[in-house]
Amino acid sequence: MNELIYTVAFYIFAAITVAAAFGVVTKSNLVHSALLLALCFIGVSGLYVLLQADFLAAVQILIYNGAIAIVFVLGTMLTRRSSRHGTNDTEVNIPSRVVTLVSGLFVVVTLGVIATTPWHYSSGVIVEDTPSLLAQLILTDYMVVMEAAAVLLLAAMIGAIVLAKGVEE
Amino acid sequence: MIGLVHFLTVAAIVFAIGLYGVLSKRTIVGILMSIELMLNAVNINLIAFSRFITPEVLTGQIFAIFTITVAAAEVAVGMAMIFRVYYDRNTVHAARLDEMRW
Numbered sequence: 311m312n313e314l315i316y317t318v319a320f321y322i323f324a325a326i327t328v329a330a331a332f333g334v335v336t337k338s339n340l341v342h343s344a345l346l347l348a349l350c351f352i353g354v355s356g357l358y359v360l361l362q363a364d365f366l367a368a369v370q371i372l373i374y375n376g377a378i379a380i381v382f383v384l385g386t387m388l389t390r391r392s393s394r395h396g397t398n399d400t401e402v403n404i405p406s407r408v409v410t411l412v413s414g415l416f417v418v419v420t421l422g423v424i425a426t427t428p429w430h431y432s433s434g435v436i437v438e439d440t441p442s443l444l445a446q447l448i449l450t451d452y453m454v455v456m457e458a459a460a461v462l463l464l465a466a467m468i469g470a471i472v473l474a475k476g477v478e479e
Numbered sequence: 480m481i482g483l484v485h486f487l488t489v490a491a492i493v494f495a496i497g498l499y500g501v502l503s504k505r506t507i508v509g510i511l512m513s514i515e516l517m518l519n520a521v522n523i524n525l526i527a528f529s530r531f532i533t534p535e536v537l538t539g540q541i542f543a544i545f546t547i548t549v550a551a552a553e554v555a556v557g558m559a560m561i562f563r564v565y566y567d568r569n570t571v572h573a574a575r576l577d578e579m580r581w
Binding site: 313316317320324327328331332334335340343344347350351354357358360361362363365366369370373374377378381382384385386388389399400406409410412413414416417420421424425429430431432434435436437440443444447448452455459462463465466467469470471472473474476 | 480481482483484485486487488489491492493494495496497498499500502503504505506508509511512513515516519522523526527529530531532533534535536537540541543544545547548549550551552553554555556558559560561562563565571
């Protein structure tokens with residue numbers, strides 16, 4: 311019974327994710343794309359829950375939906391142009407068909423590789439209490455990486471302000 | 480039985496959709512959105528591998544956290560650049576931003 315619920319939940323979240331992602335690249339209105347992107351992030355966070363990454367599911371909702379999707383909607387509305395074309399058109403010419411073909415080919419090749427690779431599944435015990443173990447790892451083994459990420463975020467923040475606002479020379 | 484292969488399949492499809500978007504969208508905002516899709520696909524992969532290949536350590540989830548950090552920084556800087564380009568050139572169409580084309 312649990313197995314069945316897990317399977318159904320997986321297919322629901324996978325369908326939400328893929329359909330929303332498809333909508334993001336096919337909708338011709340950029341606001342619709344941004345909102346579908348938020349839906350896609352929610353689907354991905356559901357997949358994280360199924361993968362027993364509860365902390366990352368929460369982080370996904372907080373950062374991607376709370377910050378990134380909002381920034382996209384904001385950016386869309388601040389850069390809107392009144393034109394007869396849609397705001398998020400797709401190129402329709404010969405190179406774009408080639409691009410579609412390449413993307414389709416990428417899926418086929420990747421799925422082939424996934425299907426033929428002999429994966430070495432581990433039967434180890436699954437970590438139940440992820441947030442505390444993640445905190446422990448980040449503050450011990452991955453300390454330097456965390457500091458680098460902090461510096462990166464600071465640099466990105468300053469850079470974003472300088473780029474968007476400009477500086478007095 | 481849902482296994483590693485199912486999650487990898489979803490991630491591959493989302494990545495390919497993002498790839499298609501990056502190469503075919505006309506506005507740079509749309510391109511940035513597609514890049515986010517690709518980063519999310521990578522995160523699904525990392526966490527799926529962490530869950531099925533090495534469940535006793537959380538290396539994949541740590542990697543995913545740093546990917547999310549970099550994605551957030553990338554969006555902040557990318558949107559700032561888009562605002563700047565829009566302010567200077569009054570357009571966000573990638574085809575019209577071709578001053579540096581050789």
